[in-house]
Structure formats: C-alpha cells, structure tokens
Amino acid sequence: GEDVEQSLFLSVREGDSSVINCTYTDSSSTYLYWYKQEPGAGLQLLTYIFSNMDMKQDQRLTVLLNKKDKHLSLRIADTQTGDSAIYFCAALGNQGGKLIFGQGTELSVKP
Amino acid sequence: GAVVSQHPSRVICKSGTSVKIECRSLDFQATTMFWYRQFPKQSLMLMATSNEGSKATYEQGVEKDKFLINHASLTLSTLTVTSAHPEDSSFYICSARENKHPYEQYFGPGTRLTVT
Numbered sequence: 001g002e003d004v005e006q007s008l009f010l011s012v013r014e015g016d017s018s019v020i021n022c023t024y025t026d027s028s029s030t031y032l033y034w035y036k037q038e039p040g041a042g043l044q045l046l047t048y049i050f051s052n053m054d055m056k057q058d059q060r061l062t063v064l065l066n067k068k069d070k071h072l073s074l075r076i077a078d079t080q081t082g083d084s085a086i087y088f089c090a091a092l093g094n095q096g097g098k099l100i101f102g103q104g105t106e107l108s109v110k111p
Numbered sequence: 112g113a114v115v116s117q118h119p120s121r122v123i124c125k126s127g128t129s130v131k132i133e134c135r136s137l138d139f140q141a142t143t144m145f146w147y148r149q150f151p152k153q154s155l156m157l158m159a160t161s162n163e164g165s166k167a168t169y170e171q172g173v174e175k176d177k178f179l180i181n182h183a184s185l186t187l188s189t190l191t192v193t194s195a196h197p198e199d200s201s202f203y204i205c206s207a208r209e210n211k212h213p214y215e216q217y218f219g220p221g222t223r224l225t226v227t
Contacts, residue, residue, distance in 0.1 A: 041220055
C-alpha cells in the first residue's frame with residue numbers, strides 16, 4: 001500500500017524560509033496535501049496539489065511536486081513564530097478517498 | 112467556510128461506560144466522514160469511513176462493536192466508544208469530505224478522551 005515519509009523535525013529562525021519535505025510511494029496518488037496541526041487541535045488544510053501540477057503557490061506557501069521522484073515539498077516564506085506546529089503530508093489513496101498520512105514534521109521557529 | 116466541529120472537546124469517563132462523540136459539518140454537506148485516532152507525538156490512524164445512510168467501513172484491527180459509528184444525516188456522524196477502558200484514552204479526530212469538492216477533506220478540532 002501507499003507509504004508517506006517525512007523528516008520528524010525542522011528548526012528555523014524567524015524570517016527565514018522553511019522547507020518541509022515528503023516522499024510517497026504510490027505513483028497513482030492523484031492529490032497530495034499539506035495539513036498543519038497546532039498542539040491539542042485538529043488538522044488545518046493548508047493547501048493541496050493535483051498530480052498533474054508541478055507547483056502551486058498561495059501567499060507565503062509554495063508547494064513543489066516532483067512526480068518522477070514522488071517527492072513533495074512545502075516552502076513557507078518569511079517563517080513566523082506562529083508557524084510553529086506539526087505539518088503533515090498526505091496522499092489521496094485509491095481506496096474510498098482515504099488519506100494516507102506521513103508521520104508529521106515538527107517545525108520549530110526560533111525568534 | 113468548510114468548518115467541522117466536534118463535541119465534546121474533552122471528556123473523562125469511568126471504565127465500563129460508553130461515550131458518544133459528535134462530528135458535524137457546519138456549512139457544507141458531507142456524504143463521507145472519517146474517524147481517526149491519534150496517539151501523542153504520532154500521526155493519525157484511520158479507524159473507519161462513515162457513509163451517510165449506510166454502514167461504516169472499519170479499518171483492519173478496529174473493533175466495530177466497540178467503536179460504533181452512525182452517520183444519520185449529511186452533516187452529522189457520531190462515534191460511540193462502548194465499554195470504555197483506559198487503553199481507549201486517546202485523541203479522536205473526525206474529518207468530512209465536502210460533496211461539492213470531494214478532494215477537499217476538513218478536520219474537526221478533536222476530542223480528548225480520558226478513561227479512568
């Protein structure tokens with residue numbers, strides 16, 4: 001089945017760019033997602049990209065998709081302390097619309 | 112738009128009792144909702160897929176008689192943890208897939224269940 005992998009931690013300084021990476025195994029995944037989870041809260045849908053796109057930009061967020069390498073990244077420009085959270089990458093599986101999640105990357109933004 | 116609520120946000124119950132958690136899509140219709148469980152510092156584990164008007168589909172290893180799911184309307188799904196035990200203590204999160212935009216899935220704020 002589909003497997004989604006992420007690095008567990010990323011630490012950046014306020015004002016720098018953050019890049020969170022994700023790899024997936026199922027090349028038939030049609031949509032790929034980025035969610036943000038703050039402590040004790042649910043998941044917030046940040047953005048998603050269709051598999052026939054290479055890039056999607058939404059304000060400070062840029063998603064890059066390399067379908068050949070099955071690699072997805074999320075770049076956060078001008079990272080703020082409020083961006084500190086866990087970021088989950090997810091792939092839409094081909095069984096009933098289930099999302100397959102990575103382990104989550106904990107982003108720590110230092111002032 | 113696209114708001115999902117859960118109630119309660121926190122609940123403490125005694126072993127052997129049952130607890131019901133509600134998941135509502137507030138401003139959209141959702142034929143399909145999903146229930147997840149999340150352990151501390153871990154990713155989400157899908158428990159079941161809830162479809163309006165039909166039986167839920169449970170993931171392998173999830174006891175359907177223990178975790179009862181009812182999806183009675185296009186905006187409400189409920190998860191009942193029956194005969195709760197301390198090992199059922201966890202963070203339960205629901206999500207709803209919007210009918211008009213089926214590739215968008217929105218999550219509720221989660222319910223922290225503690226069984227004493």
